Amino acid sequence: MxxxxxxxxxxxxxxxxxxxxxxxxxxxxxxxxxxxxxxxxxxxxxxxxxxxxxxxxxxxxxxxxxxxxxxxxxxxxxxxxxxxxxxxxxxxxxxxxxxxxxxxxxxxxxxxxxxxxxxxxxxxxxxxxxxxxxxxxxxxxxxxxxxxxxxxxxxxxxxxxxxxxxxxxxxxxxxxxxxxxxxxxxxxxxxxxxxxxxxxxxxxxxxxxxxxxxxxxxxxxxxxxxxxxxxxxxxxxxxxxxxxxxxxxxxxxxxxxxxxxxxxxxxxxxxRKRPKFVGNLDELLTANAKLAQTVAEASAVLLKNAEDILPIQTDEKILLVGEMAAETRFQGAGSSHINATHHTSILEGMKQQFQQAFSYEQGYQLDGQVAEELVSQAVAQAKLVKKVVVVMGLPEADESEG
The missing domain is CATH 3.20.20.300 (Glycoside hydrolase, family 3, N-terminal domain)
Structure with a gap:
């Protein structure tokens, strides 16, 4: 015992x-x-x-x-x-x-x-x-x-x-x-x-x-x-x-x-008697990825839509800013960290939806170092468009178990 x-x-x-x-x-x-x-x-x-x-x-x-x-x-x-x-x-x-x-x-x-x-x-x-x-x-x-x-x-x-x-x-x-x-x-x-x-x-x-x-x-x-x-x-x-x-x-x-x-x-x-898995793992993972996308869409929160900026049309000229657009955080760090089978960054998703109708600037560094040049480039490009999408969040080191 x-x-x-x-x-x-x-x-x-x-x-x-x-x-x-x-x-x-x-x-x-x-x-x-x-x-x-x-x-x-x-x-x-x-x-x-x-x-x-x-x-x-x-x-x-x-x-x-x-x-x-x-x-x-x-x-x-x-x-x-x-x-x-x-x-x-x-x-x-x-x-x-x-x-x-x-x-x-x-x-x-x-x-x-x-x-x-x-x-x-x-x-x-x-x-x-x-x-x-x-x-x-x-x-x-x-x-x-x-x-x-x-x-x-x-x-x-x-x-x-x-x-x-x-x-x-x-x-x-x-x-x-x-x-x-x-x-x-x-x-x-x-x-x-x-x-x-x-x-x-x-x-x-x-x-x-x-x-x-x-x-x-x-x-x-x-x-x-x-x-x-x-x-x-x-x-x-x-x-x-x-x-x-x-x-x-x-x-x-x-x-x-x-x-x-x-x-x-x-x-x-x-x-306890557990069921025997009889399905196909690849098919299960594909179906689960679609469910994950459905949940992500249902979980998105719009805080405010001032001046009816949204929705953005795919033919609008816009600027995407933020290293997190390319290195998108979709989970936390630590014991819950998943080796994801399917993942599309915000930058990749924008390319699929907007084709070439947008430009991208890094804007900042995820390591927390202030890069004046990156900021200046983003500001300069923002002046050339009507709408800017800024992607921000906490880097992995700031949000983790332990």
Whole structure:
């Protein structure tokens, strides 16, 4: 039982052959499947197999479309099925508390009701095709700076009305197979050891019946975690804490009932019968790319159309400005980074639609260096046209997990 509560390697749970318990495979992420067949990491450094990169949660939330989010979930689930993945690590439903959080792109909204409803629709979609979902990061994962040791201090009213509400909605509406506890401390107690969150709230108040899995490296104390309600430590720590847990069990500092609960929750996921993928992967990826485009179009937000500038006609002479037009950011960085099968930059798309009726200027550098010459060239060209399209955003280094 103790062996079951620690991962076998970076992505897989343990198997116990003599008990006919198989391992199960997990993979990132919230806006598509980041499946690493070889070298594994949780910061998106090593390559993953090609897959569909759906619009991020921050974009999808702007669609307000539960049906589309449900379709995304089913598509991600089918992609996981094709790669023999049992559990998708997503969605992320943490509340956006600060615009400087490097992981805001992975979260839906500042509003707990919207986040909860969209998160529930994604979970329902993933699990509708027989694949498990793992909702994250429980809870109060509000910043990336010092994320392993930061302490989220919050009173009970704000905790329940704001920070936990999205999780409650997802749990009660869609019953995900698992939930991922966060790195940080909550009111001085690590999330993986927080019995109030993991037992009192999650299991007793909300009737959660799935497994609690740590974020990758979020375990602080094996014994306290099992006592509090954590079931599975990920990734593998080469079972370095198993002896401590066994000693605690023998000395009755670790209750057998708590260990049995953890082992049974892991075993329950391992015993689930997953569907066998019978389709064609290339055809699935092509269909999913079309769905991703539909979602992106539905998620676009027009803030203001002063003087009826839009729509731009394809025969108008316009100027396109911005290095991000050529190096378009369509996803965030870190563990959710997808090796996209289909991708068209804004510059490429403009060439397809406008042919030669527009000109392009870099305008700035993504590395943050101020280039006066680039600015001057863009200003000079802007004076020659009636309409200018400027593409701006945050570079990858400013918006990433970690």
């Amino acid at each position: 103790i062996k079951l509560t620690s991962g076998k390697d970076f992505w897989n749970s343990e198997s116990i052959d003599q008990k006919s318990i198989n391992s199960f495979r997990m993979s990132d992420g919230p806006n598509g499947l980041r499946f690493q067949a070889l070298d594994s990491d949780h910061l998106g450094i090593n390559d993953s197999l090609p897959n569909t990169s759906f619009p991020t949660a921050s974009a999808v939330a702007s669609s307000w479309n539960l049906d589309l989010v449900n379709q995304i979930g089913a598509a991600i689930g089918q992609g996981a099925n094709a790669r023999d993945v049992d559990v998708v690590l997503g969605p992320g439903v943490n509340i956006k508390r600060n615009p400087l959080c490097g992981r805001n792109f992975e979260y839906f909204s500042e509003d707990p009701y919207l986040s909860g409803m969209l998160g529930s629709a994604l979970v329902t979609g993933i699990q509708s095709v027989g694949i498990g979902a793992c909702v994250k990061h429980f809870a109060l994962n509000s910043q990336e700076n010092e994320r392993l040791v930061s302490n989220s201090v919050v009173d009970a009213q704000a905790l329940h009305e704001l920070y936990l509400e999205a999780f409650r909605i997802v749990i009660e509406e869609s019953q995900p197979e698992s939930i991922m506890c966060s790195y940080n401390l909550i009111n001085g107690i690590y999330a993986s050891e927080n019995s109030y969150l993991l037992t009192n709230v999650l299991r007793i108040q909300w009737s959660f019946d799935g497994a609690v899995i740590t974020d990758w490296g979020a375990l602080n104390n094996k014994i306290k975690s099992i006592q509090a309600g954590t079931d599975l430590e990920m990734p593998s720590s080469a079972h370095m804490f198993d002896t401590q847990a066994l000693t605690a069990l023998e000395e009755q500092r670790l209750k057998r009932a708590d260990l049995e609960r953890a082992a049974n929750k892991v075993d329950a996921i391992a015993q």
